[in-house]
Amino acid sequence: MLRYLPVLLYVGLVIYALADMTQRPDKAPYGVPKWGWAVIIVVVPILGAGAWIVLSKFYPDQPTQGRTRPSAPDDDPEYLAWLRDQARRRRQSGEEQGR
Incomplete structure (x- = not known):
């Protein structure tokens, strides 16, 4: 063997x-x-x-030729901007309901 x-x-x-x-x-x-x-x-x-x-x-x-798309959502600047925009809208709608 x-x-x-x-x-x-x-x-x-x-x-x-x-x-x-x-x-x-x-x-x-x-x-x-x-x-x-x-x-x-x-x-x-x-x-x-x-x-x-x-x-x-x-x-x-x-x-x-480099990455054309981010590998994860938290690497994507557009997604992060969208999240900040959503958080801002929630804060504004919460402030308007409290008045």
């Missing part, structure tokens, strides 16, 4: 690298097309998968 361990580790490494590579949004991550990375990972034993893993860990994805 111990003699199969290197083969199992290699297969696991290749599967991990291929899965990580296919999930990248770029069509050519790190300057190489995805099909090229697939060939490198499968054909070059250990070095291909190792190169992908090293590059993906030390050089993560760069943001694609």
Whole structure:
């Protein structure tokens, strides 16, 4: 069983690298097309998968043209302004009812 361990580790490494590579949004991550990375990972034993893993860990994805929308409501300046406006209206309506 111990003699199969290197083969199992290699297969696991290749599967991990291929899965990580296919999930990248770029069509050519790190300057190489995805099909090229697939060939490198499968054909070059250990070095291909190792190169992908090293590059993906030390050089993560760069943001694609900035965020167009806030990720949460409290990051959105328009939403925060709307909340302040609602609070002001509630205060004004409460003051008018009290008079």
